[in-house]
Amino acid sequence: MWFDINQRSSTPIYRQLVEGIKQAIARGILMQGEKLPSVRELAARIAINPNTIAKAYQELERDGIIETLRGRGTFVAVQGIKAGKGERKKAVREMAEKILVEAYYLGLTQEELMEILGEAVEEWYRERSVGK
Amino acid sequence: MTVWALETRGLTKVFNGEKAVDDCSLQVAQGSVFGLIGPNGAGKTTLIKMLMGVHLPTAGNGQMLGKEIPDTTGEVRQEIGYVADTQQMYPHFKVEEILQFCSMVYRNWDRQRCQALLKGFELPQGKLVRSLSKGMKTQLGLIIALSVRPRLLILDEPAGGLDPVLRHHFMQLIMQETAREGTTVFFSTHNLYDLERAAEQVAVIMKGKILFSKPLDQLKSSSRKIQAVFPKGMPEEARNIPGVLRIEEQGRIYSFITGSDFEGVWERVQGFNPVYLEVMDLDLEDVFINVMAKEGYTHEGLFLE
Amino acid sequence: MRASFWNKAIAWKEWRQHKGKFWGFGVILSITPIINPVFLFIIKAVDKPHVNPDPIFNDPAAWSGSIAAMLNSPSNSSMGIFAVLVALGLGALAVAQERSENTLEFLVATPLSRREIAGTKFLVGAGGLVCIMFVNFLFITALALILPADYTIAEAFGWFVRETAVLLALFGLGFLAAVVTGNLVASLLGALAVAFSPYYIAVILCELLQTLGIIPREYAAYDMLMNIGRYMTLPQYISDYQNFVSHAALLVPALLLAALALFFLAAALFERNPLERGGQLLVFGDTKRIIAAVSSLFVAALVTIAVGNRSSNLTLILVFLGVCLLAAGIAALVRK
Numbered sequence: 001m002w003f004d005i006n007q008r009s010s011t012p013i014y015r016q017l018v019e020g021i022k023q024a025i026a027r028g029i030l031m032q033g034e035k036l037p038s039v040r041e042l043a044a045r046i047a048i049n050p051n052t053i054a055k056a057y058q059e060l061e062r063d064g065i066i067e068t069l070r071g072r073g074t075f076v077a078v079q080g081i082k083a084g085k086g087e088r089k090k091a092v093r094e095m096a097e098k099i100l101v102e103a104y105y106l107g108l109t110q111e112e113l114m115e116i117l118g119e120a121v122e123e124w125y126r127e128r129s130v131g132k
Numbered sequence: 133m134t135v136w137a138l139e140t141r142g143l144t145k146v147f148n149g150e151k152a153v154d155d156c157s158l159q160v161a162q163g164s165v166f167g168l169i170g171p172n173g174a175g176k177t178t179l180i181k182m183l184m185g186v187h188l189p190t191a192g193n194g195q196m197l198g199k200e201i202p203d204t205t206g207e208v209r210q211e212i213g214y215v216a217d218t219q220q221m222y223p224h225f226k227v228e229e230i231l232q233f234c235s236m237v238y239r240n241w242d243r244q245r246c247q248a249l250l251k252g253f254e255l256p257q258g259k260l261v262r263s264l265s266k267g268m269k270t271q272l273g274l275i276i277a278l279s280v281r282p283r284l285l286i287l288d289e290p291a292g293g294l295d296p297v298l299r300h301h302f303m304q305l306i307m308q309e310t311a312r313e314g315t316t317v318f319f320s321t322h323n324l325y326d327l328e329r330a331a332e333q334v335a336v337i338m339k340g341k342i343l344f345s346k347p348l349d350q351l352k353s354s355s356r357k358i359q360a361v362f363p364k365g366m367p368e369e370a371r372n373i374p375g376v377l378r379i380e381e382q383g384r385i386y387s388f389i390t391g392s393d394f395e396g397v398w399e400r401v402q403g404f405n406p407v408y409l410e411v412m413d414l415d416l417e418d419v420f421i422n423v424m425a426k427e428g429y430t431h432e433g434l435f436l437e
Numbered sequence: 438m439r440a441s442f443w444n445k446a447i448a449w450k451e452w453r454q455h456k457g458k459f460w461g462f463g464v465i466l467s468i469t470p471i472i473n474p475v476f477l478f479i480i481k482a483v484d485k486p487h488v489n490p491d492p493i494f495n496d497p498a499a500w501s502g503s504i505a506a507m508l509n510s511p512s513n514s515s516m517g518i519f520a521v522l523v524a525l526g527l528g529a530l531a532v533a534q535e536r537s538e539n540t541l542e543f544l545v546a547t548p549l550s551r552r553e554i555a556g557t558k559f560l561v562g563a564g565g566l567v568c569i570m571f572v573n574f575l576f577i578t579a580l581a582l583i584l585p586a587d588y589t590i591a592e593a594f595g596w597f598v599r600e601t602a603v604l605l606a607l608f609g610l611g612f613l614a615a616v617v618t619g620n621l622v623a624s625l626l627g628a629l630a631v632a633f634s635p636y637y638i639a640v641i642l643c644e645l646l647q648t649l650g651i652i653p654r655e656y657a658a659y660d661m662l663m664n665i666g667r668y669m670t671l672p673q674y675i676s677d678y679q680n681f682v683s684h685a686a687l688l689v690p691a692l693l694l695a696a697l698a699l700f701f702l703a704a705a706l707f708e709r710n711p712l713e714r715g716g717q718l719l720v721f722g723d724t725k726r727i728i729a730a731v732s733s734l735f736v737a738a739l740v741t742i743a744v745g746n747r748s749s750n751l752t753l754i755l756v757f758l759g760v761c762l763l764a765a766g767i768a769a770l771v772r773k
Contacts, residue, residue: 007325010415012352044308047300049165051332101408147713184546188711204708209548216546220539222454229453236446237547 002029003046013048017056022065025076028128036066036074137162137284137316138183142192145178152178154340155192160318160333165310167331167348168320169420175340176320177217180288183318184214197283210239213277217288219269223262227272230261231279238280246279253301266293274302278309285309287319291326303330324416336424343424355419358388360401361408373400377422389414391426442556442704444549451531451561458530462523463569468515469507470573474500474580497585504577505587508596510678516573516600521672524566524604525628528611531562532707533624536615541712555707559612559700566608570601599685602692603674607632609699610671616703616710619720632671639666645738648745649753733764 002024005016024030043050060066067077103113138160145153153175160166170176181187194201199208221230235241253271291299309315321327335345361384375393390397477500507514535541574597578590614628643662646652652659674681710720737760741753
């Protein structure tokens with residue numbers, strides 16, 4: 001599930017939650033406009049400090065990925081994915097650089113890397129279109 | 133201004149000339165979950181027993197929920213749920229008799245809640261305390277602690293002696309309590325995973341002394357690993373960057389383990405124009421080993437579990 | 438208001454925890470006044486009632502003789518040494534059982550004050566003891582009302598007041614011993630020692646002071662010391678009952694006061710009890726050091742008395758101090 005926590009990971013728990021929700025939205029596990037469990041509910045469910053969960057929700061809200069409607073709860077934002085596009089592009093670029101470094105150490109050539117990336121991108125969008 | 137639900141000022145306990153707890157000053161913010169971690173025999177239980185009035189402190193004092201401790205009236209304990217490390221209840225009493233006694237002692241005893249918890253844990257009321265397993269006794273302890281409608285929960289090794297499933301239920305209940313009621317939780321553990329999930333503030337106790345008390349986030353974010361590869365080997369100046377706890381070498385890769393001021397170290401390392409630079413978070417265990425090593429303690433015996 | 442010595446919840450718990458003991462001890466004490474006569478009546482009723490329909494009810498001595506003897510001198514009845522032990526035991530167990538089962542930690546961590554805990558425990562135990570005595574008193578009074586008896590109700594009442602006073606003081610002593618000591622065995626032994634030893638301590642002290650030439654036997658101080666020792670030995674009141682009866686007007690209030698004083702002392706000590714040394718003999722102070730001091734004093738006194746008649750007073754004082762130091766030194770060595 002998107003709220004699974006890997007205790008062995010060195011990633012802080014709140015970051016894992018943020019990543020988990022982002023991925024779940026991107027994969028369509030969480031739909032736009034869908035209601036998320038409240039901080040209290042989630043804290044009790046996964047036995048995590050409620051402030052940690054609140055922190056994750058706050059970060060997601062700041063990024064416009066989820067939104068809290070007073071008295072009604074927390075929802076996946078409707079244009080969540082579009083929000084903050086400039087920032088997002090920059091972040092993706094940074095991640096891409098990491099992949100490049102990794103590829104360099106693995107001794108991949110430019111063509112090989114492009115092939116792998118192309119395959120991954122194609123597969124991703126194919127899955128997404130089937131899902132819809 | 134932060135309200136402290138629990139505060140100790142120089143609490144000290146001397147047993148036979150040895151300081152079991154040495155000048156312990158802690159502050160636990162209201163509504164927070166505070167984890168006290170340390171190896172067995174570090175003084176966790178002694179400290180908690182002093183808070184609960186079981187041991188009288190040799191020196192020092194404190195306050196809980198605004199009431200001074202040590203407290204001769206016992207009034208301060210009315211709103212505190214306490215789960216001891218070993219449950220020493222009357223062995224010849226039935227579970228329901230223990231509960232009846234508690235309901236007479238605690239002013240805000242919540243009978244319905246108690247019944248619901250009994251059902252949830254499937255604890256037989258007619259059983260003698262003597263015939264309960266260690267885990268069942270701990271459950272009974274938690275049932276009592278939650279039925280008093282506490283504003284502060286004090287838990288000494290709460291998940292000790294429980295199997296993984298119960299352990300999870302136990303932590304769930306406690307997190308539920310703090311999320312719903314804003315109950316402050318002060319718990320001791322030697323288990324880092326419980327600590328990381330539950331606590332937002334953490335204090336380390338070793339040989340009776342509090343080494344430090346910090347937000348867990350701060351602890352984790354200040355202690356990270358920066359891996360770098362330099363074009364012409366490592367520059368000499370990079371060896372003395374302030375805030376670096378340790379430098380590990382592995383082939384051409386140098387790992388800087390930071391203890392504080394991560395950002396500062398990151399900029400300094402970047403300044404040496406490395407060809408490869410990466411940050412890695414450390415898991416809590418590494419963080420602790422590094423921080424403790426800096427405090428002059430090795431991790432011997434600390435993380436055996 | 439908060440400084441209360443009584444709490445209902447503790448009382449309920451004490452009763453639930455100790456009722457078996459109260460019943461058991463009650464039965465032991467009532468052997469002479471209740472069980473014995475009842476048994477006699479039953480036997481007589483079953484034993485050929487038609488052939489031989491009587492004598493026990495017409496002959497007061499046949500059933501009430503032992504009760505009358507008890508009222509005159511309890512030491513040969515179930516109200517003698519048994520009662521002394523029961524009173525000490527009830528007092529010691531009230532606290533020591535919680536220590537040996539480690540439940541005291543559970544109790545003091547609840548929102549009860551230590552004063553409430555000590556006070557209620559004392560009052561429930563003492564109350565139980567008074568109840569046992571009162572039931573016995575009521576029973577023999579009722580018998581004397583129904584049947585001709587060898588004793589009067591006034592005698593029974595006098596006995597009840599006097600014996601209860603002694604037992605309450607003994608109970609207080611047992612209770613105090615348990616507050617001071619760390620475990621069950623130590624508190625029972627301690628209570629016994631404190632109850633029985635004042636007389637012997639007085640004997641040794643008088644003998645020593647006489648040997649050293651400080652207080653010769655002819656001095657009034659000698660008798661006074663011996664008397665203090667005797668009066669402080671509570672079981673003495675039972676074994677030397679007739680003497681006690683003649684001074685009861687003074688001694689009964691004194692004993693009740695002693696019980697009260699022990700009560701407050703025990704409560705005060707319990708409040709300051711660090712409660713950390715479950716397995717140790719003494720909770721306050723260093724057990725080994727105290728034992729070393731007491732035993733070396735004891736040895737020195739005996740040696741001095743033994744060497745006594747042959748030397749001058751000054752040498753004897755030196756001998757006393759020398760043996761004191763020597764024994765303390767040995768004790769210190771043994772400790773290490």
